[in-house]
Amino acid sequence: MVEGSRSEFDLIGRFFADLGPPRADVLLGVGDDCALLEVPAGLSLAVSIDTLVAGIHFLHDCDAEALGHKSLAVGLSDLAAMGAAPAWATLALTLPERDDDWLAAFACGFGDLAQTYGVRLVGGDTTRGSLSVTVQVHGLVRTGTAVRRDGARPGDIVWVSGTLGDAGLALRLMREGGPVDPALRARLERPDPRVALGSALRGIATAMIDLSDGLAGDLGHILAASGLGAEVDLTALPLSPAVASRIVSEGDWALPLSSGDDYELCFCVPSEHSALIASMATGLGCALTAVGRIRAEPGLILRGPNGTPTRLSSAGYDHFSNNT
Ligand code: ADP
Ligand code: MG
Numbered sequence: 469m470v471e472g473s474r475s476e477f478d479l480i481g482r483f484f485a486d487l488g489p490p491r492a493d494v495l496l497g498v499g500d501d502c503a504l505l506e507v508p509a510g511l512s513l514a515v516s517i518d519t520l521v522a523g524i525h526f527l528h529d530c531d532a533e534a535l536g537h538k539s540l541a542v543g544l545s546d547l548a549a550m551g552a553a554p555a556w557a558t559l560a561l562t563l564p565e566r567d568d569d570w571l572a573a574f575a576c577g578f579g580d581l582a583q584t585y586g587v588r589l590v591g592g593d594t595t596r597g598s599l600s601v602t603v604q605v606h607g608l609v610r611t612g613t614a615v616r617r618d619g620a621r622p623g624d625i626v627w628v629s630g631t632l633g634d635a636g637l638a639l640r641l642m643r644e645g646g647p648v649d650p651a652l653r654a655r656l657e658r659p660d661p662r663v664a665l666g667s668a669l670r671g672i673a674t675a676m677i678d679l680s681d682g683l684a685g686d687l688g689h690i691l692a693a694s695g696l697g698a699e700v701d702l703t704a705l706p707l708s709p710a711v712a713s714r715i716v717s718e719g720d721w722a723l724p725l726s727s728g729d730d731y732e733l734c735f736c737v738p739s740e741h742s743a744l745i746a747s748m749a750t751g752l753g754c755a756l757t758a759v760g761r762i763r764a765e766p767g768l769i770l771r772g773p774n775g776t777p778t779r780l781s782s783a784g785y786d787h788f789s790n791n792t
Pocket of ligand 2: 592
């Protein structure tokens, strides 16, 4: 921390020294110059870092407990998308001032999710400045089994978990200043990373990504990495009633295709495993929906209700507009 004051260490000790369950593979956690962590032989370390900046990634008046939850959830979603098991996290927190009520709520949101997924907070940094939160997550995955973006094959079915566009709709409604259904708001502020699903798909999915920027762009990353294309049936997209009615009233598919923060998984699976995916959905209690198919020809084709290719108005999709 910049000040290096006694109160800095008091703050860390009070709020961040004991978040998440103790783990035998943490040889040394918060308090020294480095954490010491043990990666067992045969496992690879999966690492991802994300920064959430006030006013850009979350609203200034965002609930501190929800922010604590989300700042860890987005990283766990990245681990889920590789099929990695969450293990450790580090946290770099920049705060305009010390506010113990805010810190307690933030630590509570972070700590509860850390507990749920067995993640130990092992270190971090605390500085003064405009509010921003950076979390690095570390997961473990048997070497050679992580699900990457570049493994899709022509004919694979494209699946998505949950429903798409809810977080984007919640954000839009909050910006409009109207009432927002609490369940819809939770989809934006308290995403539930699909860790069990990601892990179950190791050895089955050929490619996977988590949906942080909308299906069109994120599936586009799989297609680019795999050197392939895809056809998506818009009428098959899993939508909540609220998002479905908004699409009808606006005549625009931007919410499910190019709004962010869903943190669902999009994955490709050879068609002979479709029954297995359906049973996985039942077992995990998580909706899994086939929305399209991988093609050898590059480009993403979106087919609307009448089967004809559909264009998307939003900038998030411009990248692919030549192919529709
Ligand atoms: P250094 O100056 O040696 O980098 P710091 O003073 O930044 O150490 O931090 C002291 C200890 O507290 C370190 O172990 C660091 O990892 C930990 N730490 C600092 N800030 C946080 C935080 N926000 N969450 C968790 N651990 C933290
Ligand atoms: Mg430091």
